[in-house]
Amino acid sequence: MSDPAGTDLGSNQAYVLHVNGQGRDVRDAWLGESLLFVLRERLGLMGSKGACEQGECGSCSVLVDGALVCSCLVLAAAAQGQQIVTIEGVAPVGSPSDVQQAFVDAGAVQCGFCTPGLIMATHSLLERSPEPTEMEIREELSGNICRCTGYGRIIDAVQRVAVARRSQVAP
Amino acid sequence: MSVIVPASLNDALQALARSPHATLLAGGTDLMVELNGGHRQVSEVVALARVAELRTWHHDPVAGVLHIGAGVTYAEIADEPIASWVPALAQAARTVGSPQIRHAATIGGNLGTCSPAGDGLPVLAALDATVHLASAAGARDLPLAEFMVAPKRTARLPGELITGVTVPVLGGWQGYSKVGVRNAMVIAVASVALVTDTVTESVRLALGSVGPTVLRCPDAERFAREHVDFEHRRVAAEALQRFVELARDEARPIDDHRSTAAYRRHAVGVLAGRLLRRAFPNE
Numbered sequence: 001m002s003d004p005a006g007t008d009l010g011s012n013q014a015y016v017l018h019v020n021g022q023g024r025d026v027r028d029a030w031l032g033e034s035l036l037f038v039l040r041e042r043l044g045l046m047g048s049k050g051a052c053e054q055g056e057c058g059s060c061s062v063l064v065d066g067a068l069v070c071s072c073l074v075l076a077a078a079a080q081g082q083q084i085v086t087i088e089g090v091a092p093v094g095s096p097s098d099v100q101q102a103f104v105d106a107g108a109v110q111c112g113f114c115t116p117g118l119i120m121a122t123h124s125l126l127e128r129s130p131e132p133t134e135m136e137i138r139e140e141l142s143g144n145i146c147r148c149t150g151y152g153r154i155i156d157a158v159q160r161v162a163v164a165r166r167s168q169v170a171p
Numbered sequence: 172m173s174v175i176v177p178a179s180l181n182d183a184l185q186a187l188a189r190s191p192h193a194t195l196l197a198g199g200t201d202l203m204v205e206l207n208g209g210h211r212q213v214s215e216v217v218a219l220a221r222v223a224e225l226r227t228w229h230h231d232p233v234a235g236v237l238h239i240g241a242g243v244t245y246a247e248i249a250d251e252p253i254a255s256w257v258p259a260l261a262q263a264a265r266t267v268g269s270p271q272i273r274h275a276a277t278i279g280g281n282l283g284t285c286s287p288a289g290d291g292l293p294v295l296a297a298l299d300a301t302v303h304l305a306s307a308a309g310a311r312d313l314p315l316a317e318f319m320v321a322p323k324r325t326a327r328l329p330g331e332l333i334t335g336v337t338v339p340v341l342g343g344w345q346g347y348s349k350v351g352v353r354n355a356m357v358i359a360v361a362s363v364a365l366v367t368d369t370v371t372e373s374v375r376l377a378l379g380s381v382g383p384t385v386l387r388c389p390d391a392e393r394f395a396r397e398h399v400d401f402e403h404r405r406v407a408a409e410a411l412q413r414f415v416e417l418a419r420d421e422a423r424p425i426d427d428h429r430s431t432a433a434y435r436r437h438a439v440g441v442l443a444g445r446l447l448r449r450a451f452p453n454e
Binding site for chain 1: 172173174175176177178179182186196198199200202203204206207208213216218220221246268269270271272274275354355356
């Protein structure tokens with residue numbers, strides 16, 4: 001293709017994804033694979049969870065060029081050149097982000113399956129709206145299904161982060 | 172299988188000229204569900220997310236129209252400034268899936284999929300939207316009513332792609348309402364868009380999920396025009412009831428796994444009446 005920014009991939013051609021700040025080669029992959037599948041099965045990043053594979057549950061949420069999306073609905077081969085951030089890229093192992101710590105403190109983690117997606121969604125929400133109302137939290141997290149908590153403690157965790165961040169900013 | 176990721180409209184059109192039957196990938200929220208489930212085979216994909224020309228909108232205040240590029244997402248449509256120009260479309264956008272879905276899903280994808288339940292489509296129908304198509308050979312425009320052919324079938328030809336849609340920016344009240352099984356993340360069981368135009372003093376009504384494509388309601392619209400008072404935003408209770416009946420009569424619903432025809436017919440009547448009352452709050 002004439003335009004260097006565009007790409008044209010034939011069958012089984014290797015391609016590169018930018019995941020958590022690193023270029024990662026994807027080889028011998030079927031080009032119809034979802035980003036979720038490639039993250040887990042090709043790149044060994046098991047934090048993003050696969051459940052519904054149709055964008056209903058939010059367990060596979062990642063950031064693509066800063067936007068919160070379901071990685072199961074992203075065609076991995078079409079995501080070359082975009083910046084992908086997964087739960088593994090949020091904070092190093094052993095030093096959780098404020099959102100991750102708040103989920104632990106509030107008891108918002110039970111079985112833990114939905115947690116990575118909810119952490120990604122919460123980081124994204126607080127980036128766009130630092131002091132969300134409860135309604136806003138509920139609406140913004142409506143794409144992340146949790147079958148354990150009943151959501152009360154998740155909402156509590158989000159509010160704890162908002163309050164803590166505000167007190168850090170205030171003199 | 173091949174995947175082409177063009178970075179410009181020209182490259183996209185050239186790719187389609189070489190592979191006119193390639194599958195077009197916009198936000199992926201429809202196509203990837205089918206691919207993940209093994210319900211669809213694709214051999215050539217042209218992914219449109221990187222085509223900058225499709226990701227912009229343009230408001231022309233002189234002509235009173237808004238052009239929305241096919242790659243504009245529902246998150247962008249739900250937000251300012253588009254929300255102020257076409258409030259009903261922003262309301263519909265806010266009911267599309269979740270934040271994750273709205274960040275990916277595009278209005279061009281909604282048009283291309285052409286599901287009778289597509290949330291944007293009743294609003295575009297009520298606004299008498301024009302759909303813009305392009306191929307390497309040239310561009311053409313189609314009224315939405317001609318673009319939508321049947322469930323999941325459009326007038327888009329091989330080698331063409333949807334470049335955008337143009338809608339009028341109107342002064343009157345407009346709204347969108349839908350019924351589903353929960354408040355978020357639902358596909359519409361029935362949906363209604365109502366648009367009023369204070370200049371022509373007209374009322375336009377479109378129904379979703381109750382026919383093979385989105386339906387306009389000429390009888391209900393004519394009746395409303397004769398029975399509403401634009402100056403005092405008034406409609407009598409009896410006239411509103413008749414409007415509801417005319418909207419219900421226009422529906423052509425079916426029984427399926429999501430709902431029954433009888434419920435859908437009832438629901439569009441309720442939603443149409445509710446929207447007319449919001450547009451004309453006084454009795």
